[in-house]
Amino acid sequence: MTTAESYHSIYCHEAGQAFNVPFRISYDYQWGLFASRFTQDDLRLVIRHIKRQAGKGRNVRSLKLRTFLLGPMALEDFEQDLAEARAVKRQHNGDAGRASILRATSRPGEPEPPFKSLDQIMAESALLKKLRQIEGI
Numbered sequence: 001m002t003t004a005e006s007y008h009s010i011y012c013h014e015a016g017q018a019f020n021v022p023f024r025i026s027y028d029y030q031w032g033l034f035a036s037r038f039t040q041d042d043l044r045l046v047i048r049h050i051k052r053q054a055g056k057g058r059n060v061r062s063l064k065l066r067t068f069l070l071g072p073m074a075l076e077d078f079e080q081d082l083a084e085a086r087a088v089k090r091q092h093n094g095d096a097g098r099a100s101i102l103r104a105t106s107r108p109g110e111p112e113p114p115f116k117s118l119d120q121i122m123a124e125s126a127l128l129k130k131l132r133q134i135e136g137i
Helices: 003-015 025-037 040-055 074-091 098-104 118-135
Strands: none
Touching: 003 025, 003 040, 025 074, 040 074
16 A cells, blocks of 8 residues: 555545545545645544534534645645644643542542531531630630
8 A cells, every 4th residue: 555545545534434535546646745744643633623623513624535635725724724633632631630530430520528517617616716715816
């Protein structure tokens, strides 16, 4: 499998069944240009990013091969999409620690403080009064 064919295969797999276009020798040059500037991981990242954005109802560029790869500004558009996808990826690295583990297991991120009963509040208030009397405040 040539480099162009491997990029085309990744495109078809990531873009989904609707975009499963057979490889043609006429795509070889454009995929070669693409491969000289971008990695296969870049291709995967951008396609997934575009699909995620489309799923959120945002206006995104088409994944059709004629516009995605063969359009007049396809490589420049891809470069901009890649920058955006990388920026979004950096924002969603997640937070480490106990809180993220709790959220991952469907529990509140921060433990909620226990509620105090009226008797507890009154007892603390009485203790505070006694403390103030002792200190002479």
